[in-house]
Every structure is written in structure tokens, then in C-alpha cells.
Amino acid sequence: MTTTKQPLSHLDWLESEAIYILREVAGQCSNPVLLFSGGKDSLCILRLAEKAFRPGKFPFPLMHIDTGHNYQEVLDFRDQRAAELGERLIVRSVEDSMKRGTVVLKSPDEPRNKHQSVTLLEAIEEFGFDCCIGGARRDEEKARAKERIMSFRDEFGQWDPKNQRPELWNLYNARSHKGENIRAFPISNWTEMDVWQYIERENLGLPSIYFSHQRDIIMRGGAMMPANVPLANGEIINQPKSGEEVINMQVRFRTVGDITCTAPVLSDADNVSKIVIETATTTITERGATRLDDQTSDASMEQRKKEGYF
Amino acid sequence: MTTQHNDSLLRFMTCGSVDDGKSTLIGRLLFDTKTILADTLTQISNTSKKRGMEAVDLSLLTDGLQAEREQGITIDVAYRYFSTGTRKYIIADAPGHEQYTRNMVTAASTANLAIILIDARRGVLTQTRRHSYLAHLVGIPHIVVAVNKMDLVNYDQAVYDKICADYAAFATEIGLATARDIRFIPMSALNGDMLVDRLENMPWYTGETLIEMLEKAPAAHTEQSEAFRFPVQFVCRPHASDDPELHDFRGFMGRIESGEITVGDAVTVLPNGYQSKVKAIQLGADQLQSASTEQSVTLLLEDEIDTSRGDMIVKSAESIEPVKQVEAFVCWLSEMPMSTARTYIIRHTTRESKAKVGTISYKVDVNTLEQQATTDLKMNDIARISFKLAQPLMIDSYKNNRATGAFIIIDESTNNTVGAGMIV
Numbered sequence: 001m002t003t004t005k006q007p008l009s010h011l012d013w014l015e016s017e018a019i020y021i022l023r024e025v026a027g028q029c030s031n032p033v034l035l036f037s038g039g040k041d042s043l044c045i046l047r048l049a050e051k052a053f054r055p056g057k058f059p060f061p062l063m064h065i066d067t068g069h070n071y072q073e074v075l076d077f078r079d080q081r082a083a084e085l086g087e088r089l090i091v092r093s094v095e096d097s098m099k100r101g102t103v104v105l106k107s108p109d110e111p112r113n114k115h116q117s118v119t120l121l122e123a124i125e126e127f128g129f130d131c132c133i134g135g136a137r138r139d140e141e142k143a144r145a146k147e148r149i150m151s152f153r154d155e156f157g158q159w160d161p162k163n164q165r166p167e168l169w170n171l172y173n174a175r176s177h178k179g180e181n182i183r184a185f186p187i188s189n190w191t192e193m194d195v196w197q198y199i200e201r202e203n204l205g206l207p208s209i210y211f212s213h214q215r216d217i218i219m220r221g222g223a224m225m226p227a228n229v230p231l232a233n234g235e236i237i238n239q240p241k242s243g244e245e246v247i248n249m250q251v252r253f254r255t256v257g258d259i260t261c262t263a264p265v266l267s268d269a270d271n272v273s274k275i276v277i278e279t280a281t282t283t284i285t286e287r288g289a290t291r292l293d294d295q296t297s298d299a300s301m302e303q304r305k306k307e308g309y310f
Numbered sequence: 311m312t313t314q315h316n317d318s319l320l321r322f323m324t325c326g327s328v329d330d331g332k333s334t335l336i337g338r339l340l341f342d343t344k345t346i347l348a349d350t351l352t353q354i355s356n357t358s359k360k361r362g363m364e365a366v367d368l369s370l371l372t373d374g375l376q377a378e379r380e381q382g383i384t385i386d387v388a389y390r391y392f393s394t395g396t397r398k399y400i401i402a403d404a405p406g407h408e409q410y411t412r413n414m415v416t417a418a419s420t421a422n423l424a425i426i427l428i429d430a431r432r433g434v435l436t437q438t439r440r441h442s443y444l445a446h447l448v449g450i451p452h453i454v455v456a457v458n459k460m461d462l463v464n465y466d467q468a469v470y471d472k473i474c475a476d477y478a479a480f481a482t483e484i485g486l487a488t489a490r491d492i493r494f495i496p497m498s499a500l501n502g503d504m505l506v507d508r509l510e511n512m513p514w515y516t517g518e519t520l521i522e523m524l525e526k527a528p529a530a531h532t533e534q535s536e537a538f539r540f541p542v543q544f545v546c547r548p549h550a551s552d553d554p555e556l557h558d559f560r561g562f563m564g565r566i567e568s569g570e571i572t573v574g575d576a577v578t579v580l581p582n583g584y585q586s587k588v589k590a591i592q593l594g595a596d597q598l599q600s601a602s603t604e605q606s607v608t609l610l611l612e613d614e615i616d617t618s619r620g621d622m623i624v625k626s627a628e629s630i631e632p633v634k635q636v637e638a639f640v641c642w643l644s645e646m647p648m649s650t651a652r653t654y655i656i657r658h659t660t661r662e663s664k665a666k667v668g669t670i671s672y673k674v675d676v677n678t679l680e681q682q683a684t685t686d687l688k689m690n691d692i693a694r695i696s697f698k699l700a701q702p703l704m705i706d707s708y709k710n711n712r713a714t715g716a717f718i719i720i721d722e723s724t725n726n727t728v729g730a731g732m733i734v
Contacts, residue, residue, distance in 0.1 A: 007318040007529040008604055010398040014319075019606035020565045023543040027619045027660060051594035052563070052606070055556055056548040138389050145388040152725075164386060165727045166412060166643045168419040170565075171657055171718045175725040189400055191391050 011198055018045070018186035019052040020170065021149060025131055025184045026052075026059040028174040032131035032184070035120075036062040036089070038070075038078030038207055039256040041135030044195055045186060046081065047202050060133070061088040065119050067112040068095040069259045072232055077207040092123040109237075111261040121157045124181055131174060131182040139191040149188050155179040192254070193279050200272045212252045212270040218244045223263045224251070317393065318529050323402040323417040323450075325441035326427030331458045335427065335499040336390060336403055337367075342506035343521070345392040387417045397525055410437075411444065411676060411690035415641045415730055418448035419716070422530040425454045425520070430463045430496070434476045439484075440676045442477075446486045447639060447692070447732065449712055452527050453492045456520065460512065461498040467514045470496045484679065495520055530712075536603070537628035537706070538569030538577075539714050541659035542621045546608060561592065561608040562617060567659065567713035571609070571625070572600035579615055580622045581632035581702045586611040620661035622704040622714075632702030635668070636717075637734045639708075641692050644721065644728035648687035656697065656731070658717040663701035665719070670695050687729075694734070708732035 008016065022045075025032050034049065036042045049058050062082055066075070082089035094112050097103040097119045105112070124132065138145045148164050150172045165173055174182045187195070199206065216227040218240050227238050227246050237259055240246055251264035252275075265284075269275045326332040339345075358367040390401040402417035404410075418424065424445040428438055445453060455477055463469045474494045481487040496515050497504040503511050506521045518526070546561035571577075575588045590610040591598040601607045609623060617623075624630065636656075642648050648667065656665040671694040672681040687693055708715030719729030 010317045010319040013604060016565060016604055016606040020543070023563055023606070024660075027544050053544075053546065054594065055551070055553075055559060055561075056546040057551075059544075139391050142388075145390065146386055161386070166416045166730070167727070168416050168718055168730045169713065169716045170420075171659075171716065173657065173718065173720055173725070173727045175720065177725065189389065189391070191393075193393070194398075 011194065011201060014187070014190055014194055015048065015051070015198070017170075017189065018048045021172065021184060021186040022049055022052040022133065024150075024172050025133055025174060025182075028172075029131040029182065031127070031129050032060040032133060033063045033090070033127065033129045034058070034060050034133045035135070036064055036078065036082070037135075037256070038064070038074040038081070039135070040195055040199060040206060040210060041137065041187060043081070043204055043206060044190075044198055044202075045133065045135050046085065047198075047204055048186060050085070058085075058087050061090055063090040063092065063123060063132075065116045065123065066091055066093040066095075067116060067258045068093055069112055069231065069237060071207070071209055071229070071256065071259060073209050074207045074256055075232065077205075081205075090123070090127070092119050092126075094119050097122060109260065111258055113258045113261050117157065124157070129181065130176055131184055133184045133186065135187060136183075136185045137190050137192075137195075138188050147185065147188070149185055150174045151183040151185065152176065153181040153183060157181065159183075193276070196272065196276045196279050200276055206272075207256065209253050209256065209264075210275070212250055212268045214248055215251050215264065216246050217249045217251065217264070218246055220244065224249070224265075225263060226259065229259050317395070317397050319398045319400070320423065320524060320527055320529055321400045321402065321421050322423040322425065322524065322527075323404060323414075323421040324425045324427065325404070325414060325445065326458075327437060330427040330429050331499045332403075332427055335425070335456070335458065335497075335505070336401060338499045338502055338505050339401075339521075340390065340392050342502060343392045343394055387413055394521065394525065399524065410440070411692065412641060412643045412730075414441065414444050415448055416643075418445060418450055419730065421448075421450050423452040423454065423524070423527045424450045425456050428455060428457050428473055428477070430457050430459045430469055430473065433473050434480060436677050438477070439480060439679070442481065442486055443484060443674075443676060443679055446484065446490065449708060449732070451490060451530075453486070453490050454520070454523055455492060455494045457494065457496045458499050460496045460503065461501055465496075465498075465503075465511045467496075467512075470494075470515075493518075493523055495523065530604075536568035536711055537630075538571050538575075538623075538625040539567045539659075539704075539706070539711065540564050540571070540609065540623040541567060541661065541714075542617055542619055542623065543660050545618055559610075560614065561610055562623060563606075563608045564623075564660070565606045566601055566603050568603050568711055569625070569628070570600060570602040573598075576626040577611065577623050578626045578629045579617050580624060580630070580704045582616075582621070584613075584615045584617070585626060586613040586615055588612075620659075622659065622661075624704070630704055630706065632704050634699045634702050635696060636699065636703065636705060636731075637694070637696045638717070638731040639674075639692060639734065640687070640695050640719070640732075641730045642687040642689055642728065643730060644726060645689050646721070646728070647689075648729065650685065653722075654728070655720040655722055656699065656703075656717050657720060658703045658705065659714060661701065661703060662720075663699045663703060665697040665699050668696035668698055695731075705733050707734060 094115050103115045103118050148167050176182050217224050218227045227240055228236050229238055230236055250268050252267040253264050269278045324332050388403045392399050402421055404413040404417035426441050457470050457473050503509045504519050541564055542562050543564040546563055548556045548559055573588050578585055589612045591601050592608040650667045654665050656663050673684040673691055673693040706714040715733045717731040718727050721728045
């Protein structure tokens with residue numbers, strides 16, 4: 001018998017799939033953790049986790065790997081959100097790995113994003129996590145397009161793109177042996193646009209730097225770089241070098257990460273519905289516009305993932 | 311312009327070898343729907359120039375991994391996205407190279423429509439038959455036969471008509487024609503004829519363009535009226551919570567794999583057979599009166615029933631008998647052959663069971679569709695096999711239910727997913 005039912009809207013479908021994936025992690029893994037940076041993707045996942053597990057507590061803690069170069073607005077938002085939810089937040093920092101000597105920078109101003117992998121693997125070992133839930137999306141980058149929803153990492157945290165578990169129907173396999181790790185990506189099938197539409201629909205709060213604001217900018221390596229950003233410890237980073245001119249511009253961030261390698265875009269979109277419209281009409285990809293660390297080579301994301309990056 | 315979006319979603323796959331223009335077709339769809347942004351286009355245009363090409367090679371868009379660029383091959387299934395403003399699309403892009411069967415079965419498992427590419431110069435080939443058989447086996451309800459490279463046969467209608475007739479004859483022969491919705495379309499993915507734009511090279515074709523077909527194809531869950539199947543994923547018991555009202559809360563969380571449920575419906579929990587009624591249906595903070603296929607919800611029952619992950623809630627009127635033996639078509643996915651001496655794990659919905667291989671009835675030669683006797687299974691083989699199970703499973707036939715008729719086989723020593731099963 002054939003009947004015509006009203007199809008789920010694409011946002012309802014994506015939401016339902018993500019809830020299903022989160023519950024599979026909870027059902028299959030004994031000690032998972034949710035990677036939470038305070039950015040838009042992980043804020044969506046927090047809402048999805050509420051829909052998946054309330055009125056219960058989340059069956060996992062939240063964890064942020066802090067590079068030490070994060071925007072104070074984002075860190076404050078991170079802490080506030082975890083407190084509102086009443087969930088446990090673990091913070092581990094790249095600075096601590098540097099003190100231990102497990103992260104060695106080539107130069108003091110080297111971007112620390114890729115070194116997050118080391119701190120993440122150390123935290124996985126410290127807590128014995130068997131699964132890390134992350135906010136990566138397949139539309140972000142071409143290496144991500146090939147990644148599984150339950151992505152297997154060996155005991156060194158390595159991703160092997162040539163040897164991934166086949167993933168059929170919605171029968172996810174999150175089994176691992178001790179020391180190995182699964183990275184689970186509930187919003188794999190979402191695009192940047194889906195994320196903004198979901199934020200709009202669910203009325204989610206975001207760190208203020210996602211919205212248009214005035215900021216001092218310098219141009220470095222062909223990209224806009226926020227200038228003179230104060231850190232929590234009083235240090236000021238991205239100070240202009242000689243010959244670099246500081247210009248005050250109307251900008252927002254499309255993606256939020258380490259200050260030294262995340263560039264803002266020119267924008268006067270100061271609310272979510274304006275951002276949705278801007279996202280619909282932009283001619284530059286999210287990472288193309290904003291991630292300096294992705295552009296060092298054609299395969300930089302793939303390389304970092306092989307080394308344990310999420 | 312409104313920012314409210316209630317678009318539906320369609321998952322589809324493309325089949326064909328590299329030479330049939332599959333990557334070009336995907337590239338063209340992304341390009342013509344304005345999904346490719348300027349920086350990506352600049353990147354592939356630079357690579358095209360480096361390789362000495364005159365026009366931008368749209369197939370470069372699907373070249374993902376370093377190893378693929380080095381070797382010029384596609385390693386694995388990739389997922390791509392585009393949107394038309396009325397619908398969102400997820401493309402499962404399976405490589406056409408030697409690992410075809412397992413990759414195609416993987417991509418097909420989530421697809422509701424398959425585009426089967428045929429090179430207009432070469433007509434219906436062995437691989438066309440193979441792709442069609444696999445699409446049929448994996449139960450893709452909608453097939454679009456795309457006769458590509460029409461530009462290379464002078465957009466000749468006679469060539470197209472002959473290929474359509476050949477394909478229709480073959481589809482009847484394998485039972486595909488009666489079971490599936492099959493459509494035909496002539497196109498040139500290279501030039502963009504009949505994908506998003508109609509262009510003017512084939513005035514004799516008055517049917518729908520490819521994008522029109524994709525826009526109108528029904529989403530999977532709107533088509534069938536199936537029995538209610540709710541595998542329990544997770545049980546929510548916040549009894550230690552500070553809120554005393556929650557001490558007796560017992561919510562069964564999961565995704566409705568098929569059918570519909572309404573508050574008050576009589577249900578049975580399998581395999582134990584406990585009976586109760588649905589007291590409430592929740593989605594996040596919302597209370598629903600009813601819910602249907604593909605919705606992830608929480609069910610509350612009127613009676614306190616001992617139920618855990620792996621159990622299945624069905625409507626009492628549509629109950630099924632748990633079984634400890636299954637017969638299935640299995641596609642072997644692993645480089646390590648299947649051993650009849652070993653015990654494997656079968657994961658069916660949210661339930662796992664140890665399984666022993668019983669009889670292998672026959673293996674299917676996917677090129678000739680002949681049935682052959684065999685005692686083992688190598689990567690890419692498809693065979694009809696029976697399994698003995700340690701735990702009872704609540705199954706439907708795959709033909710009737712793609713969710714409760716499917717399972718994967720896991721090798722316990724490596725934890726790898728090594729087989730895909732479709733219950734007969």
C-alpha cells in the first residue's frame with residue numbers, strides 16, 4: 001500500500017539523524033566525551049544532546065582542548081553554557097602539553113591548532129575515553145567528505161583513509177579495543193547553511209564574535225588578521241609587525257578557533273537571519289575564507305587527521 | 311527572501327565507471343546549482359590549467375584524498391551536498407573502480423534513487439547490468455538511467471532510443487522493471503545538457519531534466535505504509551536526579567525505523583512479549599500526539615516493563631516472532647575471506663548476536679547473474695547464506711523493510727565491519 005505522507009523537513013531529518021548517532025554512541029561506548037569548543041557546530045551538538053538525553057543527564061562529559069589562544073568571549077560563553085546545562089566540563093590545554101615538553105613550538109608565534117592533537121590524545125589517555133564526539137562536517141573540507149560517521153583511530157590516534165570501516169544503512173559500528181578510539185560526528189551530513197538554519201530555528205545563543213562588530217585588523221599573508229587581541233593572562237597577541245597598518249573594520253567570524261589562524265570576514269550581519277542570508281549568497285567557502293592552517297597544502301586537513309586531529 | 315526553510319531531503323547515488331563521466335556529472339550538478347564557491351572553482355581551474363586542459367575539469371571536485379590524487383583513482387565512498395532551494399540533496403559518490411561491489415552496496419544502502427550512467431557510444435554493458443542488479447538487490451526504489459555523452463553521438467535520438475529499448479529488455483529479464491520506478495534521460499554532463507539546464511541540442515527530448523526528476527522523487531519514508539518498528543537505543547532513567555518527579559521516569563529512546571505510533575496505542579516489547587500502552591511521546595521538550603518513520607523520539611509506556619537496548623517495541627497488532635536463524639543475501643566487504651568455521655557478530659538494528667555460518671546456498675556472479683556453488687566468500691562476493699544466532703532477532707524481510715531487514719557482520723577480533731546482509 002502506498003500513501004503519501006508529509007516528508008520531514010531537511011532540518012528535522014538532520015536533527016533526527018544526529019540524535020540517533022548520539023544515542024548510538026551512548027549505547028555502544030563505555031566512556032565517551034563530547035568535544036566542545038564554544039563554537040557554532042558544537043553548540044548545535046549540545047542542543048542535539050539535550051534533545052537526545054533529557055530529562056536525563058548527558059551520558060558523557062564535555063571537554064575543550066584550549067590552545068591558549070582562544071577569544072575570551074568564546075571561553076566565557078563555553079563556561080556559561082556548560083553551567084546552564086549543569087554538565088561537567090573538562091578543559092585541557094596545549095600550554096600544559098608545552099610545559100610537559102610533549103608540544104614543542106618551532107617559534108613562539110606558530111599557530112597552535114595542529115598541536116591540539118597532542119593534547120587531545122593525552123586527555124584521551126588520561127581519562128580512558130573510548131569515543132570523542134566532534135562537530136566536524138563533511139562539507140567543510142574534501143578529506144572530511146570521505147570520513148565515516150563513526151571514524152576509527154588506532155592506538156596512536158591515527159586516521160587511515162584507505163582502511164576505514166564500511167558504513168551501511170544506519171548500522172554504525174563504534175566498537176574498539178582498549179587504547180583505540182572512535183571519533184563520532186553526528187552532524188557529518190550538515191552544511192554550514194544547515195547549521196545556521198538550525199541555530200535560527202532553535203534560537204541558540206552564540207559567542208558575540210560570530211556577529212558583526214568593529215575590530216582592529218591587520219593584513220598578513222593575504223588574509224585579515226585580528227590585531228592586538230588580549231588573552232586571559234594579560235598577554236596581547238597578533239601585535240602588528242613593523243610596516244603593518246592597523247585598520248578598524250566591520251567584521252564577523254564564520255568559524256571560531258585559535259586566534260592566530262582564524263580570519264574574520266567583512267560583514268554587517270549582526271543577527272542570525274542576516275547571517276543565513278549572507279551564507280546563502282557568499283562566494284567563498286567557510287574554510288577558504290577563514291582558516292589559514294588549511295591552506296598550507298592541498299592535503300593539510302588530511303595530514304592533520306592522520307596525526308590524530310579530530 | 312525568507313530565511314525559513316522547510317525543504318525535504320533526498321539521498322541518491324551515482325553508478326558508473328570513471329569513463330562514463332560520473333565525476334563530471336556530479337561536478338556539473340554542483341556547478342549548475344551554484345554549490346561550488348569561487349575559491350574552490352579557482353583551485354580546480356588552476357589544477358586544470360596545470361594539467362594542460364582548456365576548460366575547467368569539473369571532475370576534479372570529487373578528487374578527495376592525497377592517495378587518490380597521487381594514484382588518480384577514487385578510493386572510497388564520499389558524500390557531497392547541494393541544495394536547490396526546495397530540496398537538500400546528499401550524494402553518495404561511490405568509486406567505479408575494482409572494489410565496485412562493496413562500495414556500491416555501501417553507497418546504495420542509504421540511497422533512495424540511483425543514477426545509472428551509460429556511455430551513449432557504448433550502450434548497455436556488463437557493468438550497466440551489474441550496477442542495475444546491485445541497485446535492485448539493495449532495494450533502491452527509483453532508478454534514473456542517464457544516457458551520457460550524447461554530444462559524442464551527435465545528439466542522435468536513434469542512438470538514445472536503441473539504448474533505452476536494450477535497457478528495458480534487460481530490466482524486464484531481471485525483474486527490475488516491475489519492482490522499481492525506472493526513468494530514462496539523454497544528457498551531456500560535460501556540456502550540461504539536460505542536467506539543470508535544458509540547452510538546445512536535443513529538442514526531440516521533451517521529458518524532465520535530471521534536476522526535475524530529482525526534485526520530484528519521493529523521499530524514502532513517504533512511500534510505504536509499514537508496520538511500526540522501534541528498536542530501543544537507550545533507556546533514560548534519571549532516578550538519581552534532584553527532581554523527585556523524575557524518580558519514576560523511564561523513557562525508551564530510539565528512532566522509529568518504520569510506521570507510525572500514537573499515544574494510547576497498544577504495544578508489545580520484543581523478544582519478551584510484554585504488553586503495554588503508549589503513555590507519551592516526547593521529542594526534546596515537546597510532547598507529541600503521534601510520531602512516524604525516521605523521527606528520533608522517547609516513548610513512555612503505561613506499565614513498568616524491564617526493557618533495555620536491543621529490544622524492539624512494535625504495535626501489538628503488528629507483532630513479529632523473534633527468530634534464531636536467518637537467511638540472507640550477504641555482500642562480503644573484507645579483504646579477509648569469510649570463514650565458515652568462525653563465529654561472527656551480527657548487528658541488527660540496535661541488537662547484537664553471535665552468529666555461525668550455516669549453509670551457503672550459492673554465490674551470484676554479478677557480471678552474468680549466474681548462481682554458482684561455493685564454500686567461501688571473498689571480498690565483493692555476494693551469496694545467499696543462512697546463519698544460526700545465539701540471540702533472537704526481530705526481523706522483517708529486506709524487501710518489506712530496509713531497516714529491520716538489514717544487518718552488518720562484525721569480526722570480533724578486529725572489530726571491523728566485514729559483511730552486509732539483506733534478509734530474504
